[in-house]
Amino acid sequence: MNPSEHIPVLKELILKAFEDLEISSFIDATLGAGGHASLLLNRHPEIKKYYGLDQDPEAIALASAHLSKWQDKVEILKGNFEISLFELEKTHKGQIDGILMDLGVSSMQLDRREKGFSFRFEGPLDMRMNPEESLTAFEIVNTYDVKELTRIxxxxxxxxxxxxxxxxICKARNEKPIATTKDLADLIEKALGKNYKKLHLHPATLIFQALRLVVNRELEVLEKALPLALSLLKPKGRLAVISFHSLEDRIVKQFFQQEALDKERTSGLSGLFIDKDPTIKILSRKPLIADDEEIKLNPRSRSAKLRVIEKI
Structure with missing residues (x-):
């Protein structure tokens, strides 16, 4: 895929989130093909160091080519953002001006049938963002018992x-392994199809989402990464997070709300609160979303929500 064909979501809102900030150092926690990176590097020529994080080797290769004109500024780190932010915090705590976290799977990954993220293309049941990880969707679907699958x-x-x-799923795999995205999608459509006819949603949508989140530990990684991102920021530094479904957005919203409070509940049954200093100022009380024009150009932006905070 040509990186220039990839359309970064909420690009104008992202630029606005950092527009009045003098940026020396920036962390792009989900580099992808480098779409947001090129926008920010163009808009902020004062950037001296731009750290791009990603765990997908193919995305890293594409981004390296796309951002070659800024090769003296860009440093790409391989790994999910929990691991990479942890490493950066060791040496850059309180030194970063801006951080962007674009959660979820890029259209670039969704369109690669060999990754197995989408039921629109037939491919292996994989769903790993990092091919070096061992757990795959195939293992979950074909070995987890009915109780654990139900929970997931x-x-x-x-x-x-x-x-x-x-x-x-458990009944079907007794006959033969569920090996491909099409196998699973067809099976789920047969089992749940009538429940989704009025919703204009493929019956396998939520099942595929659940498998992807578990394979890549996305919610767990997000919960650990948010405090690390905050620790890395300078005072007046900003963190912008794009989420694509309610589970991610809820984690981000609750973390920001807690950090913005000036009181903290004590333990025990008394319900007492103690004063504390808020660590952030919330710049977007409600999540920022794409306008109709962007949604028309890039349908994936329909579900994107942006929240922005400034460190105190």
């Missing part, structure tokens, strides 16, 4: 018919 689909997919889907 209910918690990570918020699928109302989680047990029905899990039971259909």
């Amino acid at each position: 689909f209910k918690i990570y997919g918020e699928e109302p018919k989680a047990f029905q889907a899990a039971k259909a």
